Amino acid sequence: MKIKIEEAKRKDIKSIIELDMGLADFHRKIDGYYKSGKETRELYKKYLLRNFGRKNFKVFVARDKGKVIAYFIGRIKKPKLYAVPKKVGSISTAFVLGKYRGKGIGKEMFKELIDWFKVNKIKNIELSVDSRNKIGLAAWKKYGFFEFQKKMRLDL
Amino acid sequence: MKIKIEEAKRKDIKSIIELDMGLADFHRKIDGYYKSGKETRELYKKYLLRNFGRKNFKVFVARDKGKVIAYFIGRIKKPKLYAVPKKVGSISTAFVLGKYRGKGIGKEMFKELIDWFKVNKIKNIELSVDSRNKIGLAAWKKYGFFEFQKKMRLDL
Numbered sequence: 001m002k003i004k005i006e007e008a009k010r011k012d013i014k015s016i017i018e019l020d021m022g023l024a025d026f027h028r029k030i031d032g033y034y035k036s037g038k039e040t041r042e043l044y045k046k047y048l049l050r051n052f053g054r055k056n057f058k059v060f061v062a063r064d065k066g067k068v069i070a071y072f073i074g075r076i077k078k079p080k081l082y083a084v085p086k087k088v089g090s091i092s093t094a095f096v097l098g099k100y101r102g103k104g105i106g107k108e109m110f111k112e113l114i115d116w117f118k119v120n121k122i123k124n125i126e127l128s129v130d131s132r133n134k135i136g137l138a139a140w141k142k143y144g145f146f147e148f149q150k151k152m153r154l155d156l
Numbered sequence: 157m158k159i160k161i162e163e164a165k166r167k168d169i170k171s172i173i174e175l176d177m178g179l180a181d182f183h184r185k186i187d188g189y190y191k192s193g194k195e196t197r198e199l200y201k202k203y204l205l206r207n208f209g210r211k212n213f214k215v216f217v218a219r220d221k222g223k224v225i226a227y228f229i230g231r232i233k234k235p236k237l238y239a240v241p242k243k244v245g246s247i248s249t250a251f252v253l254g255k256y257r258g259k260g261i262g263k264e265m266f267k268e269l270i271d272w273f274k275v276n277k278i279k280n281i282e283l284s285v286d287s288r289n290k291i292g293l294a295a296w297k298k299y300g301f302f303e304f305q306k307k308m309r310l311d312l
Contacts, residue, residue, distance in 0.1 A: 125310045131303050147287050151305035154281045
């Protein structure tokens with residue numbers, strides 16, 4: 001298997017949205033609070049089209065014979081009012097198709113994002129992960145992330 | 157001790173900011189990522205002045221002989237793109253001065269916020285709490301909140 005990792009092109013958006021639908025459905029199964037892939041599809045497309053090419057927005061894809069099999073999206077943004085850093089890195093989404101996992105593809109894509117953050121003088125990288133998403137949690141811990149906040153919810 | 161709970165008045169902002177400085181310093185001791193009370197003071201004042209009186213913003217205070225000894229701030233906002241509800245409740249800050257804890261003051265203020273959320277047809281209430289803030293975590297769990305996401309960070 002020869003996997004090519006590179007910055008996404010605008011024409012990859014369609015493939016990214018397909019992958020994202022799977023990720024949305026995965027979350028929907030965990031918690032009815034999350035929209036299904038069908039429900040997020042158009043919203044996510046708009047979101048990507050609006051941000052694609054902006055200098056605070058970066059998308060990497062991995063391809064197998066040209067087909068997108070993984071994507072990582074990073075942003076540079078202002079943190080909350082209470083945080084010391086003026087800007088932080090944020091990983092909005094990261095996904096590797098099931099059968100391509102455990103081959104270091106995610107790690108390599110993550111490194112590309114880190115390099116981009118470093119060029120932009122970012123010192124803190126943040127992300128949110130569902131507490132019941134064991135695969136996600138394990139991956140981010142392996143990459144050196146630690147939990148610093150919990151998001152809690154009460155459903156009336 | 158006779159504690160009076162009511163909606164905050166604009167002139168309470170000064171007292172709320174004083175209390176908030178203590179809360180900020182508490183977080184700063186946990187993690188250098190957070191600004192100290194001295195650093196957040198002006199920012200928080202601006203934030204409160206900007207939002208005070210808006211219909212999606214609600215502040216309750218508890219008074220002991222007129223002096224503000226606790227405050228709870230709630231907002232109604234749009235959740236993330238991936239969430240099903242059109243609007244959610246959010247508790248931005250909640251604080252009860254040390255010596256007034258364990259007397260049910262927080263619980264009563266929380267109920268006031270819940271009532272306000274209910275009037276506004278809110279079905280989901282969210283908040284973020286530092287993972288190392290044991291007092292906060294225990295209180296929110298007692299009020300019925302559950303953890304659904306972890307916020308993770310990598311400091312380069």
